[in-house]
Amino acid sequence: MPVTDLLSHVRVPGDREIRVLHEKHAPTGEAFELVHTHCEIVCRIAEQLLGRAGDGVDADLVRAGCLLHDIGVYRLYDGAGELDHASYIRHGVLGHELLAKEGFAEAICRFCSCHTGVGIGPDEVRLQRLPLPAGDYRARSREERLVMYADKFHSKSSPPTFVRADTYAVDVRRFGAGKAAAFAELREEFGEPDLAPLLTTYGHAVR
């Protein structure tokens, strides 16, 4: 069955339902504020890029993917409300697991597990002994690729910042030439967002 037919059977949650899910799983109001705001920003960035993504990209799916992609971050907070930065790479699989338990289809859960960096391949998991189950965590569909790409333009750093394409292109080089090439390919495919209006709305700096 073609992927498009499979997607037509997927129930895509709306903004309200997603916000309720965030509220349910966020350990503190501060964590909610950080993660949900980031997800909302990624969504606005993806919406800007959707125009260039062309026909056949499911806008509702992209929107839900953006709003949900980091929900697994909540699982990394300890009882004192501190984020376990050392295990951060696991937030994608934790989000996938969380959404699966909530009854969502694989096509929705994958936005969590397949958005980290520019994708994590099975060889990387094995050779770098990453704390992830063996698997392929690379974005496949155009919707998954767009969510992953849009995510690169905002960071939940303290304080949160917007990230220019040129800055990310330099940052990603430390992970190897293959990663830099993958980002360049995404940049070519989707273009660059205009961060200026978002800087004003959210008051975050840009680097």
Ligand SMILES: [Fe+2]
């Ligand atoms: Fe993110």
